[in-house]
């Protein structure tokens with residue numbers, strides 16, 4: 001009996017929590033995605049990388065229902081994310097926390113008020129005192145001091161603003177967390193601390209994390225798998241060691257350039273460049 005349960009659990013772990021098939025996104029003549037497929041597995045931190053303009057943010061916006069793709073299927077937590085039914089869209093929205101690149105906090109609201117925005121929207125009947133307590137909890141979870149609750153975003157450092165954005169993203173206890181270049185603009189120590197925070201929260205809360213990044217240290221430090229966008233598709237989605245060996249020009253340049261070598265040395269990876277296949 002136990003064996004059967006373990007088998008079921010193992011299948012469950014590998015079940016994609018996000019499933020994208022045949023995605024097409026165009027802007028006028030420009031084709032950004034052309035038949036893109038992607039699986040994100042439950043409980044993983046997936047790093048999403050690719051050259052500038054390869055469509056990482058457009059992919060994230062499509063999954064979140066913020067942009068309707070030109071073709072394709074997107075399933076999130078077993079629900080058709082492109083459904084016209086508002087209940088289905090609400091299902092995805094309610095279960096996804098998002099940290100946009102710029103933090104996207106309301107500048108005229110305090111951090112506490114910012115964190116309460118999704119709570120007000122989704123739970124309008126929640127008493128004020130409880131909403132305040134929940135906001136305080138999320139602020140503390142995100143590694144901010146309690147007094148940050150009453151500060152305006154402009155009174156915080158860049159790193160603290162990211163943490164405030166994270167607190168807001170976690171307001172509804174979502175199982176899915178989307179992060180668009182969370183360490184951009186942070187100094188290396190701040191970036192490392194933010195990565196550690198993401199990893200700690202992912203473990204403690206059992207989150208599945210979709211993380212767009214250009215930061216090689218982030219990939220080596222916390223990502224379970226890495227999806228590479230190139231040629232309008234996801235060309236590989238695999239553990240780092242496998243991605244490093246993947247014979248594709250952008251991947252080779254990115255993972256074997258001087259910055260990659262520094263990150264690999266820091267994080268204990270150091271793989272030789274793949275040898276060209278004998279023909």
Ligand SMILES: Nc1ncnc2c1ncn2[C@@H]1O[C@H](COP(=O)(O)OP(=O)(O)OP(=O)(O)O)[C@@H](O)[C@H]1O
Pocket residue numbers: 027032050051052053054055056057058059
């Ligand atoms: N609303 C829009 N209208 C027109 N073009 C757009 C729009 N949004 C994105 N694009 C184009 O789609 C392409 C992909 O953009 P996207 O922001 O997803 O790239 P990215 O991979 O996230 O890039 P970066 O790493 O530089 O942030 C870009 O060429 C961009 O100009």
